[in-house]
Amino acid sequence: MALEFRSVSKEFTTGTGQNLVAVKDISFRVNEGEFVSVVGPSGCGKSTILSMTAGLYQPTRGEVLVSDEPVSGPNAHVGFMLQKDLLLPWRDIVSNIEFGLEARGVARAERRDRAMAELKRCHLAGFENHFPYQLSGGMRQRAALARTLAIKPEIVLLDEPFSALDAQTKLLLQNSFARTISETGKTTLLITHDLAEAVLMSDRILVLSERPGTVVAEIKVDLPHRDEPLQRRVMPEVSDYAGQIFKHLKLEEKAI
Amino acid sequence: MTQVGSMETGAKAPAEVAKPVMSSQSKTYLASLALLVLVLLAWQFLPPALGVPKFIIPTVTDCLIEMKRMLLQEGLVGHTLSTALYTVLGFAIGSLLGAVIGYLLGMSEFWEKVLSPYILALQIAPKVAFAPLFIMWFGYNAMPKLLVTVLIVFFPVLVNVLQAMRTVDRDLVNLARAYNLSRWGIFMKVEMPSTLPNLMAGLRIASTLAVIGVTVGELVGGNTGLGFLISYGGGQANAAMVFNAIVLLTVIGFLLYTVLVRIEERVLHYLPKAQH
Known part of the structure; x- marks a missing residue:
């Protein structure tokens, strides 16, 4: 099953009555069996994307589609997993x-x-x-x-599932997750702030801007071993890809 | 598969850590016991040595002699059982009400906000002061002491449950929603179990207060129970009787508390021991 966002925006009303635009005009498509990562600075609305896909709340504008049907509430096709094991x-x-x-x-x-x-x-x-x-x-x-x-589930959403783990456990778990997901052929959306993780695990990477989050770049990872991040890890191209994402995030300008 | 072996170390056997704890535990038991003996000895010998008369501070043996007399002539067993019964009854009714209303308010943010100032006010109001009112309303029977007990037990349970309902992990609730659980299912499978540690803490506090409620109820009106024996003994300048009644009240409260701790250990077995 494929997942699609069609010019999705989401606004929240904060406690003080102000309107907060979490994500703005986001469009992308994750094809069946594809593994796509979303990276972006903190507070760019990554988790908002996840919650809308899971059907926990609706977009303010635009549509979220799972296999071409609009998501109107929690549904059996989508399974999600957070940093907390819950x-x-x-x-x-x-x-x-x-x-x-x-x-x-x-x-x-x-x-x-x-x-x-x-x-x-x-x-x-x-x-x-x-x-x-x-x-x-x-x-x-x-x-x-x-x-x-x-x-x-047809679609698996992973919201920074490895970020609370120590470095070695993280590598092992990424490998084990990647293999399991590739065996089961699930369509996967991984939300992460770890650039290397995105390169190691994905077919494609979406880079989000700061809030209001919007897609500023889409990078296709043209490397083998998607089911084996530990093997991808030693490839020299990985740092090139990470460097590309780094540029899109404009991290250099922020470094003081 | 290789990572399984390396991560198994995370699942520790608790038995290894338990040994040194046991020996330090027996040490504290011994010290507690020694302290008890010391206090009893001081109680027995210090007041006569300082010339304090018996009707002010009776010695341990005086109390024991009086205890025997109370058993034979004052129907002590009946008074004790009556007090114990109303303590347990008041505790059960009060905590049930507290828990139910706590959960209901916990599910409705609106009503919680509407009622919270009054809950606070009632919580601060000294509940035992209602005893004379209840006697005026219901007469010299068991009702007033039961009501005071229910009232005094109600709030700690209510407040603990409410507090816990407010702090249930939102992500856990969202997960349950994503799994299509109904409102009732979310309550039964997520919220209720999440609040159990707080509920148990509330019940423990409430159990100690239940004894106070019954005692005050019996002190103010009625002719049964250990509270009645306290006011009766006080009127006769029989300090030993008062002492004995206090000791027995403490025993009742202690037993109730112990039972609750046992239940808590059973129910909350899944919490790592260090948090207890």
């Missing part, structure tokens, strides 16, 4: 993975089967009866991915 601390891991299936009329036994399958896919076999506090940060994020995939 695991329910009172549930063990397997029940956490089942969480998304409970309101969708999936029978109890099938829920458990699907959860166990995702658990294995995300390399958490043997930890199904552990509680979140007993797991490391990396394992918790993998449990969150398992929960996201358990609902069999």
